[in-house]
Amino acid sequence: MRRSILHIAQSSEAGVARVVTDLAAGQCARGDRVTVACPLAGTQWWTAAQRGAQVVRWDAVRSPGPALRREVAEVRRIGGGMVRPDVVHLHSAKAGLAGRLAIRGRVPTVYQPHAWSFDAVSAALSTAVVQWERAGARWAHQVVCVSEGERAHGVAAGIRSRWTVVRNGVDLDRFTPPEASAREAARYRLGVCATGPLTVCVARICLGSGSWEVGPHSASRAHGGRRRRVDALGVEVWTRTRRKVGTPLGVTSVEMSLA
Secondary structure (H helix, E strand, O other): OOOEEEEEEOOOOHHHHHHHHHHHHHHHHOOOEEEEEEOOOOOHHHHHHHOOOEEEEOOOOOOOOOOHHHHHHHHHHHHHHHHOOOEEEEEHHHHHHHHHHHHOOOOOEEEEOOOOHHHOOOHHHHHHHHHHHHHHHHHOOEEEEOOHHHHHHHHHOOOOOOEEEOOOOOOOOOOOOOOHHHHHHHHHHHOOOOOOOEEEEEOOOOOOOOHHHHHHHHHHOOHHHOOEEEEEEEOOOHHHHHHHHOOOOOEEEEEEEEO
């Protein structure tokens, strides 16, 4: 049966955009009618359209604020009159907030946090955000997590829902282990020491994405007690994140390159 599926995402770059695009492409190939609602800025708009989805404009900003009332009304307009979906898939915190407030479970709703929002706010706001996630869970028929750890973290926070874990995939044809000579050449080009353990993290550096956790995990895998260097390639929130958590234990140095 051909279904109408509506994906809603404020995050229109990087990981979230890639997940939305891949889901939309697979669903279009299966014969479903897929619509993606997202901001004009970013790559999501044209990548989803290239893969066969209808794309509609949803103007939304990352943080909750005065625009939330309008954002909720826009979701209601898109879902209620423009698309009339059989299933709504809300991606990340802002779409999860506005979408659940607008739809309130009247249409089968999937919420995918892509990292919990209460991990990306200050301690002062964390309690309020956890309370919202607990309350908002009743308006999601399914919560999809990208790892068992993310699901367990939500359960530990008191969020009760129907859970599904769908792990992020890695394209093994595109990302293959390099030969030793290629690895050495890459270290030389980047000015990185030719010997010693090295972890490279390509990510948006922020607490919510968990990219900072690469340090402790990498340190725990260092061979022979040797300390490990982490090179982080990313954007945003670097100074605030490092001030809050410091240099991870077991890591000799952390070098930052803005992409």
